[in-house]
Amino acid sequence: MNRFDERFLTRNGLAARQLAVLLLHQEADARLPRVRDFAEKLGCGNGTVQAALQLLEEAGAIETTARGHLGTFLVRSDRAALWRLSGLGTLLAAMPLPYSRRYEGLATGLRGAFEAAGAPFAITFMRGAGARTAALLEGKVDLVVLSRFAADRLLEDHAAGSVELVADFGPATYVGAHGVLLREGASLSAPGLRVAVDPSSDDQRILTERAFAGRDDVRWVESSYMQLRDLLAQDRADATVWNLDEVAGLIGPGVEVLPLGDEVTRDLALRNSSAALIGRAGGATALDAVRDRLDLSLVTSRQAEVVRGERLPSY
Structure with a gap:
């Protein structure tokens, strides 16, 4: 010095x-x-x-x-x-693992928007909304990216104002669409249907439970999304609900993709498809210092360019 x-x-x-x-x-x-x-x-x-x-x-x-x-x-x-x-330091955001071009685009857009606003910005990647939320509440990160559905639940749980919605980027910014994945030879109406659910993902768990609501014969098979291919291919599960960006590699001759059913489930899937940016309310000096200069439209425009292949991911 x-x-x-x-x-x-x-x-x-x-x-x-x-x-x-x-x-x-x-x-x-x-x-x-x-x-x-x-x-x-x-x-x-x-x-x-x-x-x-x-x-x-x-x-x-x-x-x-x-x-x-x-x-x-x-x-x-x-x-x-x-x-x-x-001495404000670098703003740190936590978002899902960048396994899809959509997430890579979101990370690229977030970095571009914060840097254009003159704020040092970095991203850490964490699997599971619960892990990202805990990191925010513990002060380990300044911002988190969640689905709008998960964000709404977080805001309801912390109604006193410890967290706040910074931005909702709109449909198809978090994931493209959800669907029911059905193993070849299985029937949704068959008794004792084995349905895979990921307990680390509240979004997936709640959406899957809603999709199969009213059936008391379902047998739940706990797994992570990394096990889905093996579970379906090895006849250890019959069906699941998942975002189609993430399971693109699973869609093949042995897996049928069906649309989600009732209106409530489709509405839930829509909120799951929207990306939300959540920050800590009160005392978040760094966020307050940059908030009025953030051009959030830059996030979605750069994301769209990455998804279309017109911009290389940069995060």
Whole structure:
């Protein structure tokens, strides 16, 4: 650490770091709040604020100009420098394993949107909505990608406001479609139908239970999606419900794909197909600092380009 950087560890430097967060919200050529307003917000003296502003100017993070009685204006700001000096760090999002082009596109779009907003951004991949949700609630990640169905349940469970919906990207952004996979030679009406269910995926489990609701003769076979091929091919399960992006490799001569049945199940599948971005509410300073600059349409447009093969995945 050089001598100048060490100055950001002093009292004035701490104020400069806090001020950097506030200035991330300021547009170029905007009139800045008065020094005493900054001082009140930061809980320090006017002199400390003035010294903090000078530190940020010397670091090249901002340039200001005084316009007499009109006040002080922000001529320009370097968002990357402000972010670095603020100490906000890198925003970390958790999303499903990128096994499909749709997920690769979603990761590409998220990275593009946050970087365009000037925020350092990284993605970690976790299988299972429960694991991603736990990481969010434990403060290990800042954001998680879930199906809209799983997101709604999370929001209901935490109605006090510890989490919030940041974005709903709409149908077919999480998965394309769901269907019933039926083993060759099996019949959905046969008694004792063996239905595979993945206990680590609430989305899949609830959707499958809904699809076979009203039948007390179903025999549930617990498995992961990685076992589906073997379960069906080796006659250890007769049917399951799964997203068709994920099981594209299973669809062959020995597996029949059937549409989901009742209206409730189709509505549930639609909410399962929409990607939702969830963050922690309150105290999420880094997210607040970038929220008003996020162009969320960039997420879906880049995802669509990756799905169509017009853009290489980059995440």
